[in-house]
Amino acid sequence: MSAKTITESRRTRYTRQAMRDALMELLADRTLAQISVKQLCERADVNRSTFYAHYDSLEELLRDIEDDTIAWVRGALDQLLNQSDQAGIEHIIARICQYIADNRNHLQVLMSPKADLGFQQQLLGLIYSRRDVASQLQPYSDDPAEAEMRMRFAVSGSIGLLQYWLATDLAAPADTIARTICAMTMPQTQQ
Missing domain, CATH: 1.10.10.60 (Homeodomain-like)
Known part of the structure; x- marks a missing residue:
């Protein structure tokens, strides 16, 4: 409930x-x-x-906080992906990182290593599972196993970087974190 x-x-x-x-x-x-x-x-x-x-219960209060965060991310994704210029993945990730910075008090706890990893995976999985976003993360092959591995790496790596960023009290700007996430998770175009 x-x-x-x-x-x-x-x-x-x-x-x-x-x-x-x-x-x-x-x-x-x-x-x-x-x-x-x-x-x-x-x-x-x-x-x-x-x-x-x-x-x-306390669990219900925590779920309420997590649900609000997920709802914001879902709404932001819908808004960004429905823009006529089709916002790029870096812009989307930058907005999410800025949200984390703006809500750092709660998200430092929610994204900490001792918090619920399921919430963290749900949050980033929501972002990376969107077809518009996922297509930018896919390798240049049709191998579904490779695509799944790339997606899992993107989610896990992003969680780790965001945890580090929050643990350092946001020592880097949000756009720097977004660029780093994109550089590490998106394949470079092959020449």
Whole structure:
């Protein structure tokens, strides 16, 4: 079950954001299994009853955060890929990297090595599985096994680079990370 249906007043949005922020702060130092609802409520300065009015569990709160991130990426991809000039893969990856930079507090936790690798793979798999994007990553052969290996390398390598970037507190600009991802994952045209 996703987040409980509650009228989205300004106060409700503030409370939900406070709980999200508190969970991300707690996850920076410990695993989800080591966090209690009581600890989260103390950090967010909300009552337990308030927490349970919004979520059934900490896992549901985390899924809500992950789902919002996935929804943004899906929407950004749809928007970029539907542009008349057919935005290139580097532009798409640059937008995603800028989103990561703009939302670094949450994404430093979500993309960390101790976080849910399934979410990370889902996030980048969403990007690389799009036909428009995948066609740019395909090798110059019709070998499906090679195409699958290239896709897995692109996803895993991108996760590793993004984790490094976040661990260094975004020492490089987002467009530099996007160019590096593209250079490492896309085959160069053969002369």
